[in-house]
Amino acid sequence: MSPTLAVFVKECRESLRDKRVLLNALVLGPLLAPVLFVGLLRFTIGRQLEQADKPLPVVVIGAERAPELVTALKQQGMEPLPALADIETAVREQRVALALRITDSFAEDWRAGRPAQIDIIYDSSQREAGGQVQRLRAMLQNYSWRTGAMRLIARGLVPTSANGLLIAARDQATPQARGALLFAMLPYFLILSSFLGGMWLAIDSTAGERERLSLEPLLINPVPRAQILLGKLCAAAAFSFISLTLGLAAFALAARLLPSRQFEMSLNLEPRVIGTILLLMLPLVFLIVISQMVVAAFARSYREAQTYVGLLQLLPLIPSVALSVAPVTPQLWMYGLPLIGQQLTVLRLLRGEAVTALQPALCSLATLLAAIAAFLVARRIYESERLAVNA
Amino acid sequence: MIDVEQLHKSFGAKVAVQEVTFSALDGQITGLLGPNGAGKTTTLRMLYTLLKPDRGRISVDGVDAASQPLEVRRRLGVLPDARGLYKRLTARENIAYFAQLHGMDAALIRQRTDALIGTLGMHDIAERRVEGFSQGERVKTAIARALVHDPRHIVLDEPSNGLDVIATRSLRDFLRQLKAEGRCVLFSTHIMQEVAALCDRIVIIAAGRVVADGSPEALREQAREHSLEEAFVKIIGAATVEGLA
Numbered sequence: 001m002s003p004t005l006a007v008f009v010k011e012c013r014e015s016l017r018d019k020r021v022l023l024n025a026l027v028l029g030p031l032l033a034p035v036l037f038v039g040l041l042r043f044t045i046g047r048q049l050e051q052a053d054k055p056l057p058v059v060v061i062g063a064e065r066a067p068e069l070v071t072a073l074k075q076q077g078m079e080p081l082p083a084l085a086d087i088e089t090a091v092r093e094q095r096v097a098l099a100l101r102i103t104d105s106f107a108e109d110w111r112a113g114r115p116a117q118i119d120i121i122y123d124s125s126q127r128e129a130g131g132q133v134q135r136l137r138a139m140l141q142n143y144s145w146r147t148g149a150m151r152l153i154a155r156g157l158v159p160t161s162a163n164g165l166l167i168a169a170r171d172q173a174t175p176q177a178r179g180a181l182l183f184a185m186l187p188y189f190l191i192l193s194s195f196l197g198g199m200w201l202a203i204d205s206t207a208g209e210r211e212r213l214s215l216e217p218l219l220i221n222p223v224p225r226a227q228i229l230l231g232k233l234c235a236a237a238a239f240s241f242i243s244l245t246l247g248l249a250a251f252a253l254a255a256r257l258l259p260s261r262q263f264e265m266s267l268n269l270e271p272r273v274i275g276t277i278l279l280l281m282l283p284l285v286f287l288i289v290i291s292q293m294v295v296a297a298f299a300r301s302y303r304e305a306q307t308y309v310g311l312l313q314l315l316p317l318i319p320s321v322a323l324s325v326a327p328v329t330p331q332l333w334m335y336g337l338p339l340i341g342q343q344l345t346v347l348r349l350l351r352g353e354a355v356t357a358l359q360p361a362l363c364s365l366a367t368l369l370a371a372i373a374a375f376l377v378a379r380r381i382y383e384s385e386r387l388a389v390n391a
Numbered sequence: 392m393i394d395v396e397q398l399h400k401s402f403g404a405k406v407a408v409q410e411v412t413f414s415a416l417d418g419q420i421t422g423l424l425g426p427n428g429a430g431k432t433t434t435l436r437m438l439y440t441l442l443k444p445d446r447g448r449i450s451v452d453g454v455d456a457a458s459q460p461l462e463v464r465r466r467l468g469v470l471p472d473a474r475g476l477y478k479r480l481t482a483r484e485n486i487a488y489f490a491q492l493h494g495m496d497a498a499l500i501r502q503r504t505d506a507l508i509g510t511l512g513m514h515d516i517a518e519r520r521v522e523g524f525s526q527g528e529r530v531k532t533a534i535a536r537a538l539v540h541d542p543r544h545i546v547l548d549e550p551s552n553g554l555d556v557i558a559t560r561s562l563r564d565f566l567r568q569l570k571a572e573g574r575c576v577l578f579s580t581h582i583m584q585e586v587a588a589l590c591d592r593i594v595i596i597a598a599g600r601v602v603a604d605g606s607p608e609a610l611r612e613q614a615r616e617h618s619l620e621e622a623f624v625k626i627i628g629a630a631t632v633e634g635l636a
Contacts, residue, residue, distance in 0.1 A: 001491050003491070003492050003494070006488065006491035006492055007492075010477070010480070010484075010488050010491075013480070013484075014477055014479045014480060017479040017480075018479060135528070164514040167493060209475070212475040212478075213473035213474065213475030213477060214473070214475030214477060215473070215475070216441065216472070216473040216475075217471055217473065217474060217475065217489075217536070217537075218442060218492075219441060219499045220439050220440075220464060220467075220469045221464065221489060221493060222461040222462070222464040222465040222492075222493060223461075223492050224461070320442070385442055385443065387439075388441055389436070389441065389442065
């Protein structure tokens with residue numbers, strides 16, 4: 001058995017016996033993100049659906065002045081609530097979400113065929129106000145247009161002449177693209193799974209081993225330190241990769257649990273895409289694990305290593321957030337950046353868009369080079385006297 | 392045979408070891424005696440190539456440590472100051488891991504591990520996980536791990552640290568047995584009785600320098616004292632005063 005293999009086997013065996021490592025690498029790492037993500041999505045999507053079907057409760061003031069209007073609104077899903085005194089204060093104090101005031105002059109204006117005024121009273125700083133106001137406004141406009149049209153017909157005019165424009169919105173997003181917009185953060189969650197999967201082993205086998213005073217005996221063996229390092233990082237990479245695979249499988253499963261049919265969305269997570277994503281992420285897994293080991297080797301203690309490595313995993317959040325908040329048109333050179341290249345490519349794959357051979361090749365090559373550079377740094381640290389002795 | 396010549400090492404401004412010269416012969420037990428902080432551990436760490444000396448030369452059986460560190464490590468069995476074991480592995484797995492790192496095959500590992508488990512009386516703990524071992528059981532496991540590749544040279548840093556009287560006594564017997572097998576045994580300690588009971592040769596280190604080197608009898612004569620302990624205190628005392636001056 002080569003020394004590297006011996007180190008690899010020992011690190012894996014020891015980790016498999018550690019409940020904390022197992023919990024983090026094989027349960028929390030792959031599952032936390034999908035569960036959180038799907039839960040959040042279901043919650044927001046469910047809410048939107050619910051609200052679209054639910055009756056809209058509105059406090060109506062002066063309902064007696066326009067019984068026909070109230071009846072028409074009721075037919076469209078409004079639920080009139082009895083009037084309150086000082087409605088502005090009630091809305092400001094959030095006792096009432098939305099109110100409609102039919103003004104004193106309404107009946108008179110209506111009969112005279114003049115535009116009759118209606119006030120919508122709401123608080124735009126309330127989170128849900130926007131959607132509700134929009135619904136109410138649409139109901140009112142609908143009613144307004146209908147009566148207007150009727151009046152024109154009564155005067156012998158064609159009602160469509162009152163409309164200068166005919167507007168139809170035609171959304172060009174493919175069903176997949178709409179799904180992937182929601183899933184723009186998914187690449188980050190995959191990267192997070194890789195981070196969490198390798199993290200404990202990376203810390204445990206460097207800072208942990210030093211703190212438990214087993215690093216010095218290990219380094220006295222007649223094995224070049226680079227080989228020991230290689231064995232350790234392969235073990236960490238194996239755990240990271242397993243965590244990633246489980247996470248991806250969890251996402252594929254979770255995507256089915258989403259009420260995607262109602263939104264006409266589908267996410268391309270068929271086995272072939274999963275395989276491609278795994279292959280694409282492999283060099284990144286190594287880069288991540290080596291970075292974690294470098295950081296952990298710098299730390300003086302286990303706790304310090306935990307803190308630093310914890311901070312390190314926030315790093316990929318930056319491009320993820322940037323890409324989902326301000327989507328850019330990806331340029332070819334962006335695929336040459338580790339982390340960003342994978343995120344862009346994974347997004348394209350999820351959207352069911354064509355991926356040229358050049359994009360994943362460029363991003364894998366760049367990541368591989370970065371991983372090799374990081375390995376050289378790690379080897380330098382491993383070969384320094386400081387590593388074993390400062391304990 | 393271990394040869395150390397004119398060894399020098401400093402950490403920043405602090406000089407840890409200077410001009411240390413001694414040799415340890417095969418079939419003998421050599422004791423590196425000195426108070427805490429005298430430079431014993433640093434000297435041994437340079438010997439087993441964990442640290443690089445600033446100056447000086449180390450050779451084991453004529454193999455130069457600076458140019459062939461792996462060869463030197465192959466010839467040494469080391470119980471270092473840090474003797475951390477892997478607590479989620481059994482004693483046997485701990486020993487086998489180091490044997491694998493020495494490139495031994497499975498059959499040989501089995502044979503050597505069984506032999507050491509027998510010699511060190513570890514039958515009842517061999518298949519247990521190290522977590523929860525007593526200090527004595529840990530030291531036994533660490534020693535077995537250090538000797539699994541059947542080295543000719545054995546280097547132990549404060550081997551009796553933390554052991555009770557019984558365990559210390561069986562450790563001494565074990566070291567005598569290694570000596571009887573013709574091996575070169577070198578160990579460090581700050582405990583006078585230990586060298587008196589065991590050593591053929593004593594090297595006394597104080598403030599990073601060798602202040603005396605010889606058989607127990609020769610040291611007693613050098614200090615003109617009847618007991619070795621008095622001799623030790625006198626020699627160390629002189630060195631420390633010199634060092635302070």
